[in-house]
Amino acid sequence: xxxxxxxxxxxxxxxxxxxxxxxxxxxxxxxxxxxxxxxxxxxxxxxxxxxxxxxxxxxxxxxxxxxxxxxxxxxxxxxxxxxxxxxxxxxxxxxxxxxxxxxxxxxxxxxxxxxxxxxxxxxxxxxxxxxxxxxxxxxxxxxxxxxxxxxxxxxxxxxxxxxxxxxxxxxxxxxxxxxxxxxxxxxxxxxxxxxxxxxxxxxxxxxxxxxxxxxxxxxxxxxxxxxxxxxxxxxxxxxxxxxxxxxxxxxxxxxxxxxxxxxxxxxxxxxxxxxxxxxxxxxxxxxxxxxxxxxxxxxxxxxxxxxxxxxxxxxxxxxx
Numbered sequence: 108x109x110x111x112x113x114x115x116x117x118x119x120x121x122x123x124x125x126x127x128x129x130x131x132x133x134x135x136x137x138x139x140x141x142x143x144x145x146x147x148x149x150x151x152x153x154x155x156x157x158x159x160x161x162x163x164x165x166x167x168x169x170x171x172x173x174x175x176x177x178x179x180x181x182x183x184x185x186x187x188x189x190x191x192x193x194x195x196x197x198x199x200x201x202x203x204x205x206x207x208x209x210x211x212x213x214x215x216x217x218x219x220x221x222x223x224x225x226x227x228x229x230x231x232x233x234x235x236x237x238x239x240x241x242x243x244x245x246x247x248x249x250x251x252x253x254x255x256x257x258x259x260x261x262x263x264x265x266x267x268x269x270x271x272x273x274x275x276x277x278x279x280x281x282x283x284x285x286x287x288x289x290x291x292x293x294x295x296x297x298x299x300x301x302x303x304x305x306x307x308x309x310x311x312x313x314x315x316x317x318x319x320x321x322x323x324x325x326x327x328x329x330x331x332x333x334x335x336x337x338x339x340x341x342x343x344x345x346x347x348x349x350x351x352x353x354x355x356x357x358x359x360x361x362x363x364x365x366x367x368x369x370x371x372x373x374x375x376x377x378x379x380x381x382x383x384x385x386x387x388x389x390x391x392x393x394x395x396x397x398x399x400x401x402x403x404x405x406x407x408x409x410x411x412x413x414x415x416x417x418x419x420x421x422x423x424x425x426x427x
Contacts, residue, residue, distance in 0.1 A: 115343045116313030122340065124311075124347055131257050131400040132297040132352045138405040140264035143273050145240060147261055147294070147404030148287045150183035150387060151249060152395050154376045158388070160361070161419040173421055178361060179393045180370060181401055183284035184248040184384040187213065190241040191274045192260065193232050204232045206241070209279035215247055218255040231271075238263070238270055240277065244400065250380040251398045259402070284385045285363060291417055292360045293406040298395040302350030312343035353394045357410045358403075361418045362388040372425045388423075 137146045157177050162169040190208045194201040207229045212222055239260040246253040263270040288294070308314045309326045317325045331338045338344065364370075367382040375381045378397040393401055 111315070113313055113315045115308075117311075119341065121351065121353075124351060126302070126347050126350045127299045127352045130299055131259065132299060132354075132402060133259070134261075134297055134402060134404060136407060137262040138407045138409075140405055143265040143269045144263070144287055145242075145261045145282065146264055147402060148183055148282075148284050149186065149244060149257070149259070149400055149402045150181040150284070151246070151251060151379075152298075152393060152397055152399050152401050153180035153182050153379045153382060153386070154397055155179050155392065156424045158361070158420055158424060159422040161421055163417050163419060176361065176390055177392070178388045178390060180376070180382070181387045181389065181393070181403070182249055182367075182382045182384055183288075183387055184245045185281035185283050186242045186244060187281055188240055188274075188277045188279060189216065189243050189258065191278060192239045192241055193235040194237040194239070195234075196236045201237060204235050205229070207231065207278065211279040213243075213245070213256070215245075215254050215256055216243060216258075219243070219258055238267075238274060240274055242282070248384055250375075250383055253398075257400050283365075284387065285365060288360055288363050288387060288403065290360055290362055293357050293409045294360060294389075294403045295406050296355040296358050296389070296393045297402040297404065298353060298355075298393060298399060300349050300351050300353055300394040301396045303348040305345060306348040307345045308343040311346065311348045314343050355391075355393060356408065357406055358393070359390045360387055361390050362420060370423065370425065 131149075134147075140146055155177060157175060159173045160176055162172050162174050164170060188209060189212060190206050192206045193204045195204050196202075208223070210226065216222060239262055241258065241260055243256040243258045246256060263273055265273070307326055308328055309316065314328060317327070317329070319325065328343055331342060363385065365385040367384065367386055370386055370388075371382050376397070387403070389403075395401060
């Protein structure tokens with residue numbers, strides 16, 4: 108049997124493969140929604156397990172049978188609103204006009220940003236094009252051994268008047284996951300993948316090993332040309348692998364609950380511990396290691412499914 112030869116593997120769509128700037132992603136586009144709430148949530152990845160659900164599709168071959176589904180568990184402690192940010196559209200993108208800071212901020216937020224000692228007279232701008240909520244996480248409510256929160260912006264659905272009314276209502280208050288996410292909903296999971304450091308071309312691109320009789324190197328690409336000529340970017344070369352910002356589109360929420368005892372094993376999840384807050388079960392895998400922040404946003408390009416899926420959970424595998 109002949110030996111399979113592979114010049115390279117992997118998509119060239121993601122280029123260049125550099126390290127992410129931070130451990131949680133920045134989102135530049137949001138779905139259009141008429142709902143008067145924020146267009147997504149965030150939580151910490153716990154790990155994976157599996158469950159059995161009852162097939163509810165009437166015309167499927169598996170109708171009425173139990174189906175195996177791998178799932179990812181994400182713990183979602185409440186988010187807190189730190190500020191309202193107002194933007195103007197310009198030829199160079201969105202430009203900040205003003206922001207209204209909350210008077211009630213957690214002491215742990217000092218670990219992330221400078222909090223003004225005096226209250227400024229903050230007024231809403233007379234004209235603005237967009238507004239966003241600046242929210243921060245509360246990792247101290249979880250068991251991951253972390254106090255420093257993550258801060259990020261999120262968009263709001265509805266008209267401009269509804270957005271402003273919602274932002275004023277939630278300023279300085281908590282937002283719970285069950286207010287935003289629902290079972291059966293399609294979401295996009297934004298995350299930073301697990302970092303693997305500097306890797307060679309064999310592991311990074313799947314290039315086949317050279318012959319054992321080749322001179323000097325076996326775990327390398329062939330001749331890259333004269334010394335003074337730089338190689339093309341398409342040529343597989345060693346470099347950073349992992350710790351990239353990636354998006355998984357159209358993931359399905361199987362279950363969301365505020366009863367963590369239903370999912371917790373006695374000894375806790377491996378590399379994570381005990382889930383103490385609301386949790387979300389998502390079908391399939393999600394990028395990133397345990398304890399990493401995952402942003403779950405409304406699906407920006409939802410898949411048109413022939414059947415709306417509903418899930419009747421029969422059994423959840425709990426690690427012992």
